[in-house]
Amino acid sequence: MTIVDRPSSVQSLLGGSIELPVHACGHGPAVDASPWTGEPGTAGHVAVVGAGKMGLPLAAQFADHGWHVIAVDVQQAVVDSINAGRSHVEEEPGLAELVRKAHTGGRLRATTDGAEAAREADVVVLIVPVMLDDAQQPDYRYMDAAVESIAPGVHRGSLVIFETTLPVGDTRERFTPRLEAVSGLTADSDFFVAFSPERLYSGAALRNLATYPKLVGGIGPASTKIAATFYDAVLDTEVVAMSNAEAAEFSKLADTTYRDVNIALANEFARYAERVGVDIHEVIAAANSQPYSHIHQPGLGVGGHCIPVYPHFLLSRAPELELVELSRRTNDAQIGVAIRAIQQELGGLEGVPILVLGLTYRHGVKELAYSRALPLIERLSHQGAVVSAYDPLLAADETARCCATPYEWGSAGPFRAIVTQTADPLFATLDLALFPDLELVFDGRDSLRGLSLPERVAYRGIGVPARPRTVAEPAAPTRPRAPARTA
Numbered sequence: 001m002t003i004v005d006r007p008s009s010v011q012s013l014l015g016g017s018i019e020l021p022v023h024a025c026g027h028g029p030a031v032d033a034s035p036w037t038g039e040p041g042t043a044g045h046v047a048v049v050g051a052g053k054m055g056l057p058l059a060a061q062f063a064d065h066g067w068h069v070i071a072v073d074v075q076q077a078v079v080d081s082i083n084a085g086r087s088h089v090e091e092e093p094g095l096a097e098l099v100r101k102a103h104t105g106g107r108l109r110a111t112t113d114g115a116e117a118a119r120e121a122d123v124v125v126l127i128v129p130v131m132l133d134d135a136q137q138p139d140y141r142y143m144d145a146a147v148e149s150i151a152p153g154v155h156r157g158s159l160v161i162f163e164t165t166l167p168v169g170d171t172r173e174r175f176t177p178r179l180e181a182v183s184g185l186t187a188d189s190d191f192f193v194a195f196s197p198e199r200l201y202s203g204a205a206l207r208n209l210a211t212y213p214k215l216v217g218g219i220g221p222a223s224t225k226i227a228a229t230f231y232d233a234v235l236d237t238e239v240v241a242m243s244n245a246e247a248a249e250f251s252k253l254a255d256t257t258y259r260d261v262n263i264a265l266a267n268e269f270a271r272y273a274e275r276v277g278v279d280i281h282e283v284i285a286a287a288n289s290q291p292y293s294h295i296h297q298p299g300l301g302v303g304g305h306c307i308p309v310y311p312h313f314l315l316s317r318a319p320e321l322e323l324v325e326l327s328r329r330t331n332d333a334q335i336g337v338a339i340r341a342i343q344q345e346l347g348g349l350e351g352v353p354i355l356v357l358g359l360t361y362r363h364g365v366k367e368l369a370y371s372r373a374l375p376l377i378e379r380l381s382h383q384g385a386v387v388s389a390y391d392p393l394l395a396a397d398e399t400a401r402c403c404a405t406p407y408e409w410g411s412a413g414p415f416r417a418i419v420t421q422t423a424d425p426l427f428a429t430l431d432l433a434l435f436p437d438l439e440l441v442f443d444g445r446d447s448l449r450g451l452s453l454p455e456r457v458a459y460r461g462i463g464v465p466a467r468p469r470t471v472a473e474p475a476a477p478t479r480p481r482a483p484a485r486t487a
Contacts, residue, residue, distance in 0.1 A: 003228045003239045007213050020211040023236040030066030030233070035157055036122035038229040043067045046230075047121035049114060049146050050128035050164075051078050053367075054198050056089050056099065057205035058125060058163070063102035065234045070117040071110040072149075082110035091366060094206050114146065118153025123230055126150070127163040127198060129305070131369075136312050138167055140174075147175050151182035158183075158191040159226050161216075163198045165252050165306070167313040171195040171245040172219045188220030194227035195245040197252035202365045213238040217248030256310040257324055262296040263307075264327035267334055270298035270463025280463030281446060298462045300421055300444040301334040301372040303361030308332075308370045334462070335375050338444060339383065341460050342417055345440045350384035353437075355407055355415040357430075358422025358445075359391035359399065366393040368402065372444075373421040377403045388413065392426050416440065423447035432457065439469060 002008075028041065036044025043066035048059040051071040059082075063069040071082050081088040085103035087096040102108035111117055118124050128146045133139040143164060154160065160179060162171050171194070176187045187193050196216040200208045214231045216239060218224035228241040242248045266284065273280035280298060287293045302308050308331070311324050319325070339349075346352055361371040368374065377387050389404035396406035407413065409426075412434045420427055423445035432438060432454060441448060443461040453459055455470040 003232050003241055005241055005243075007240055008238060022207060022210045025065075025236045027065055027233070027236070032066075032068075034122075037157070038226055040233075043233065044122035045070065045120055046123040046125060046234075047072055047114075047117035047150070049073075049117070049124060049126045049150060051082060051110060052127075052129075053089050053092070053202060054163075054200050054205060055127045056082070056087060057092060057095055057200065057209065058127060058198075059108060060087075060095060060098040060102055061206065061209050062234045063105070063107040064098055067107065067234060069102065069108045070121060071108065072112070072114050072117045073110060074112060074145075076112060079110040079112055082108065091203055091364065092205055093203070098206070114149030115151075115153040118150035118158065119155060120153075122157065123159045123161065124150055124154070125161045125163055130164050130166060131305070132309055132312055137316050138313055143175075147178055148182075151179050154179050154183040154185065154191055156185060156190050159223075159230060160191065160193050161227055161230070162193075162195045165197055165256075165310055165313065166195065166249055167317050168246050168249045168253065169317070171249060176219055188218070188223050192218065192223040192226050193245075194218035194223045195248045196227065196231065197248060199252070199255075202362075202367065210236050213240050215240045215242055215248050215251050217242035217245045219245050253310050253314050256306050257314055257327075259296065260302060260307045260311050260331060261323060261327040262294070263298070263302055264330035266296050266298040267330055267337075267462070269295070271337065273463040274465070277465050279465060297446065299334065299446070300338055300376065300462070301331045303369065303371045304365075304367070305369045332375075335372060335379055337462075338376065338419070338442060339379050342380075342419070342440065342442055343383070345442075345458055345460060346416060348384075349380065351386065352384070352416050353386045353388070353414045354380055354417045354419060355413060355435075356380075356387060356389040356404065357391075357418060357420045357427050358424055359389055359402060359404075360393055360422060363422035363424035364393075371421075374403055376419070376421060388415070391422070392424060410434070412436075417442060420444050420448060 030043035031041055033042035033044055045068045046062050047070045048055050049072040051073040059069045059071045073079055078088055085100045087099040089095055126146050128142045130143050131139050176193045180187055185191050194216055199212045214235050216227045218227050224241050228239050231239045270280045284295045287295055311328050314321055314324055343349055356377055359373040360367055380387050387404045388407040389399055390407040390409055399406040414437055415435050416437050417440040419442040421444050438457050440458045446461055458469040459467040
C-alpha cells in the first residue's frame with residue numbers, strides 16, 4: 001500500500017456528490033510476529049476498545065488482514081455475541097459474514113478486560129463515544145473510563161491510537177499523560193500514541209475503509225511512523241501521515257463542521273426562497289452545476305453522532321469561531337421554522353392530532369442520537385398537539401419509550417397533519433385515504449413531492465412554494481319562500 005504526507009488527489013465534486021472507487025486489497029498473506037515491530041508483511045495482535053457500530057467493522061477489517069483481534073466492550077451481551085461469531089451490528093453490509101469468518105479462523109475474540117487485552121496487544125485502538133454534556137461541552141466519561149481500563153496493560157512497544165473524534169490537543173494533553181502515569185513509561189520513546197479519525201458512515205463502514213484516505217498523526221515522529229505503518233498493513237487505501245496529532249484531530253472537526261455550516265447556509269437560503277416564492281432545490285441544483293459550488297440540502301436540522309456534536313468540540317476550545325456557533329443555532333432553529341408553518345396552516349395546535357414519520361436521525365440507520373424528531377415531538381406536544389409517530393426501524397414499544405404514541409402502519413387515523421422527519425422510501429407509499437381529516441403534509445426532507453394530494457390537503461416543505469389546500473365555499477343560505485296567498 002502507500003504512505004504519503006499529503007493526499008495524492010482531492011476529488012472535485014463537480015457540483016454534487018461523488019462515489020470514490022473501492023481499492024482492491026494488495027496485501028499478501030501476513031506472517032504472525034510477536035512482538036509486532038512494523039516489519040512489512042507481518043501481523044500482530046490488536047485490541048479494539050469499543051465494539052459498537054464503528055468499532056466492530058474495524059475489528060473485522062483488521063482480522064481480515066491477518067491480525068489477531070481482541071474486541072473490548074463493557075457490555076457482556078456484545079462480548080458474548082462476538083465470541084459466538086455473530087455481529088450484533090445490523091444494517092452494515094458484509095459485516096456479519098466478516099465477523100463469522102474472523103471468529104471461525106481464530107482471529108477474533110472479545111472480552112470486558114481492557115487491561116488484559118492491552119497487555120496482550122501490540123496495538124490498542126480506542127473508539128468509544130465522546131458526546132456532549134448538558135452545557136454543550138465534551139463529555140469524556142466513556143473515553144476516560146476506557147483509557148483507565150487499558151492503561152495498566154500498556155507496555156514497552158505498545159502503540160495506542162485514538163479513533164474517536166476529539167477536541168484538538170486531547171490526544172497529547174489529556175490522555176497521553178494518563179497513560180504515562182499509570183504505565184511508568186515515556187510516550188514516543190517507550191510506547192507510542194497517535195490519533196487517526198474514523199471516517200465511517202453508518203451502512204457503508206466496510207466500503208469506507210477501502211475508499212477514504214486514512215489520516216493519522218502522532219504525538220511525535222516515532223508515533224506517527226509506527227501508526228502509519230500499522231494502518232498500511234490493515235487497510236487497502238492510502239495512508240496520510242500528518243505532521244502531528246493536532247493536525248489529524250483538527251482535520252475531522254474541519255470536515256464535519258464544514259458540513260454543518262454548509263447545511264446552515266442551505267437552510268438560510270431556503271427561508272429566503274420561501275419568501276420570494278421559488279424552489280430552493282431547483283436553485284441548488286442549478287448552482288451546483290458549476291464545479292466550485294457544492295451547496296448541501298436544507299431540512300429540519302442535523303442529527304447523528306457527528307455533525308451536531310463536533311462543532312461544539314471546536315467551540316469548547318475556540319469560542320470566538322462565530323460562524324460555527326451561528327450555524328449550530330441556525331440548524332437547531334429549523335424545528336421552530338417547521339412548527340410555525342404548521343401552526344399557520346392549522347390555525348393552532350391545541351388538541352390537534354399529528355403523525356410524525358421517521359424517528360431515527362437518518363432513514364435506514366437505527367440510531368436516535370440527536371435525532372431532530374425528539375425536539376420536534378417535544379415542541380409539538382408542548383404546543384398542545386396530540387402526537388403519534390412511526391418509524392419502520394423501531395418497534396411500537398421503542399416508539400412509546402422514545403417520545404410518542406405508536407402508529408400502526410396502514411391503519412386509519414384522525415390526523416390533521418403529517419410531518420416527515422426522515423426520507424424513508426416507505427413514506428412515499430402512504431395512502432392518504434386513511435386520513436379523512438388530513439389538512440396538511442409537511443415534508444421535512446423533500447421526499448414526498450411525488451405524493452398525490454387531495455385538494456383538501458396542503459403541502460409545505462423546506463424552501464419550496466406552499467401548495468394551499470382548496471376549501472369548498474359554504475353554500476349561500478336560501479331565503480324561505482313566502483306562503484302562497486289564498487283567495
